Amino acid sequence: MKKLSMKILTFLLVVSAVSTLSVNVLAQDIVTPQRYEFCTVCHGASFQGNSSIDAPNLSILSSTYIKQQLTNYKQSIRGTLPDDIIGREMQPMTLELSAEEINAIAEFVGDLPDKLAKATVEGGDVVRGRRLYAGCSACHGLKGEGNEAMKAPRLAGQNDWYLFRQLQSYKQRLRGDTPGDMPGAQMLSASQMLADDRAILDVVFYINTLAN
């Protein structure tokens, strides 16, 4: 689980001068180790997600979940089905990561300050969404906070467009349909309770209300 406290940036004294521009080093700030900076190219400078690249918010996720997913990608359990275009963009990133590197990335990302995504979907029915979410809360928690024991990731604060696409992917068997992905298989069956895109929209719309 993550520390919810937002870090406050404090400024140290000027430590170096570049031409005549002053450079301030910011203290008490979690800095991405240089060898994992490439993750931020897609997932955003603060791991907050990037809709232009279809890369989700990682800052809110736990190290256990990150580790599991990176391992799934590396073992071709996730991101290999022909129509999973976006998953297949992520998959090659993991092929050359060692188990230690996966651990280190998971530890680091798990400790990041949470950056809560802004809502982008419109027009959902929050009442119907809440009703539908009752089926999700057993694993993902009443407040969408996630549940380690159930291997269920946090949903509150995740990018709504990502949640939307993942629910579609599960329904279309683009995710969760590979041997070795038990939690994915569970999620695949759970997603069938959402009849159509309208139902997905409503539930995602409701999840957006959980972030605060």
Added chain:
Amino acid sequence: MQRRQYLKTWLREERLQAGIKDMSDQLSRRQLLELVGKAGGSAAVYQVALALGMMPGRAAAERVSVAKAPAGAGKNILLLGAGLANLCIAYELEKAGYQCTFVESSERIGGRSLTLRAGDTVDEIGQPRKVMFDNESHLYFNAGPARIPAHHHLLHGYCRELGVELEWFVNDNRYALTQDDASLDGKPVMIREYMADARGFMSELLAKAINKNIFSEEFSKEDSERLFEFVRRYGDLDEKGFYKGTARAGYASGGMIEPGVKKGPLDFSELLKNNFWKSGMHFPDGESQSAPLMQAVGGNDHVFKAFLPHLKSTFILNAPVISITNTPAGVDVVYSHEGKHKKISADYCFNSIPLPLMTGVDNNFSGKYREGIAKARRGKLTKIAFQTSERFWEKEDIYGGISWTNQPVQQIWYPSHGVYKQKGVMLASYTWSRTNSEAFGRMSPEQRLEDAKQQVSKVHADFPKYVENGVSVVWHRMNHHLGCTTSWSAEDKEKYFKTMQMPDGRHYMVGDQISYHSGWQEGAFSSAHFALAHFNERVHKA
């Protein structure tokens, strides 16, 4: 009969349109613009006004000479991304007395201006690879910009001023090949043969129509005769208007000490099955593709390198930007460097970070500006190059230029430089197809080389035996870029382009992405000068 009627109507419509054009002389310019506006909206009005010379010359940005920086404060400029656009901006601003600092996320200067040589790294995200070419000056390839068209004036201006030596770049080679599995049992054909036969057949059809007096109402007798002669020469037809092959296709044999023997024309239906006519055949007619083109001697990265000795700017490399904040008096930028987050403040900021990556950088820009950033989409292109033990293409009379195939590799490029040397670096693939590029992107770098090798052997059967080593550059997987060109849908471009061209506070978005020539260095320079013109005016007025 029906066809005859169709041809007549078509010609009449063409004439009518010509008539309208004549009429426009009688309309006032303003009336004309109103008409255009009704038909085509504001973008069309803008274009027509430009054409009529009613708007300042914005079709191509003019080179701006920045006025001397004001005395005292206000001289600090931050440049995000060290590609051609910002190098050009720094060059112009420094001349005027400004102080520039670059913040660049990668370990190198140049951005997409990338030439690969022995020992270089292809910084593919998550899968970096070394370039294994031999260390010889002609064994390189331009992974990014390759061609310099004649009418890219800003680019030529800088090459001239900074002493970048240019040489010819062969874009259109009639001795190169076209191959399609669906045509002629997949056998490659020399482009000159394909083109000669295609023109011959088309001309013969037209000659038949002229002989049957199909155009008698449209053309006078003299015009008809002239048209017949035009067509005869266009297709190299005989006296009667029949196509029986031509030396333009190259001889089958002879031609020096024995009489030349013409090749028999290919079966036209086979030519039509080869998709060459869909793109490759007309490619060298493209707006920025017409011969002659040029390249920098020794690699096109010499263009960006030529700026460097003239710059006093500080370059902070390995420093990804994390956030950008417009403040009342300037711009604050936070970046990550040497394990720390650092903040730097400047009076103005020019930012060339690819828009799709900017979506992941925190900022306090206004609503529409942010929307415009988020709507931009990245292009996906791939280049795959091999070093070969021999320049086998020269044995096939090919010196430079492009062969076209329906294999996913799409284009095969032979180097324009290094003629007669033992080895060469050739492009086994330059594909613009999103699908092909995504497919290559999903393969391991080694698998891409293997696939490309097999595909090229459909065009050059012995290709695999010449291959020594290779390298792939899948631009949408390149670190710090994740794309090769940035563009909006036509609708989004109409909606956001003007907003993105203007600064948000003291922050300017620049680069070829902020031009109508995305994917060209001239687009980067044009955007740079557009921003400089705006900057110049605002500083002066202030």
